[in-house]
Amino acid sequence: MGEVIVITSGKGGVGKTTTTANIGIGLSKLDKKVVVIDTDLGLRNLDVVLGLENRIVYNLVDVIEGNCRLKQALIRDKRFPELYLLPSAQTKDKSSVSPGQMKKLVEDIRDQFDYILLDCPAGIEQGFQNAIAGADRAIVVTTPEVSSIRDADRIIGLLEASGIRQNDLLINRLRVDMVRRGDMMSVDDVTEILAVNLLGVIPDDEQVVIATNQGEPVVGEDCMAGKAYMNICRRLTGEELPVPDFSKPESFFEKISSLFHRRAGER
């Protein structure tokens, strides 16, 4: 039986889709059979981040409306062992699917995969309700900013109210240099305020932008974000890995990062 994980945030633009893509690929690299589902109806994006936008024939709404079989809509990503994408519909709106239909779809495919990752749209309306309907647990993505953390708190409250008890936090785009200057909230600040389990921290890394431009993953690559995403995938599979404390001045990560930012500044 596969595990169903929704990747959500409340606020838009904090990295839900990038996170879904990279965790999906990372888990597949760990020999898990994974399907990533884009539940953002009308604003399809996960296919683009994965570089699979030219291979779409059918989509999520087609499957739910019975226009095609699931097998026809799933796109196999040939670069990785067992990774499949169920794309969203670009021309339908959020009301084309109900939470009940999403839940049924997820239950129907559960036994075929190790992990089912649901990329949730921004907001707390029907798109959000659809995405969380069939989920066992959630990864709440936030950046270390007031507005994003505020939305994350709201989302965690809504998830708990919907009976989803395992809600793990992913802090994205942490700028170690700014934390050290006292101009960005640290990992400890964020986890203390939100009081949820920390799944991982992705340092701000220009490699993510470069990889996304190319429709390539960053997970598993030899860069800070690539390593951090891979560690998150290992934690999801049950490995006990400590989350590096980026606020400690003498950590290895910090040294590398300050070197990296200094170089970036010189250009």
Add this chain to the structure above:
Amino acid sequence: MGVPSVSIARERLRNLLISDRIQCAPDAVDRLSSDLYHTVSKYVEIKPEDFRIEITRTDIHIRYMGEKN
């Protein structure tokens, strides 16, 4: 170099989360706190500076420092 902005962010965020969590205006939190203080002080000997409430997503905690050694 100005004052580190992170302390301002933390303070703003704490206030926002409290009013989001119990869905009320920030001044209502102060009134709630003072009402709870008066209620507790009827039964327990406390000083205002030792009394604090904490609002989480599911609970309101009342904290008071008891006898100090």
